[in-house]
Amino acid sequence: MKIRRRHVEDIGFQIAPMIDITWILIIFFMVTTQLVEEDFDISVALPVASAAVVPKEMSGRVIVNLDAGGNYYLGNDRVDLTGLTEHLKRQMIEFPPLKVYLRADANTPAVKTKEFYRACAEAGAIEVVIGTFNEARQ
Secondary structure, three states: OOOOOOOOOOOOOOOHHHHHHHHHHHHHHHHHHHHHHHOOOOOOOOOEEOOOOOOOOOOOOEEEEEOOOOOEEEOOEEEOHHHHHHHHHHHHHHOOOOEEEEEEOOOOOHHHHHHHHHHHHHHOOOEEEEOOEEOOOO
């Protein structure tokens, strides 16, 4: 009885799917980088603090900009205190837990930062991070 050997094809390395995935990743990172940079478009002169440290986890935070005139911004959109509070409450419902990153100008009136903290407390924020510069790093 003759035993036939099966003809085994050598499976080669397919490069086309690798190229497709690479292009998808490049596009994904280009888009997400664009979105992250838009939250910092408002010109804010952050205060200097000697004990400033970068938090371990910055992702998933609502970024609020507060300029020297006391105006609140979500991304590039100016909002009033009521709009800010409603946005924070919506974020708490849709994406709990609510974590907020405040980029307040060094010359912002204290009344405005106090209003901001009340809005965060009303929305149920569990953590508020304040953006500052470390004087040693400037």
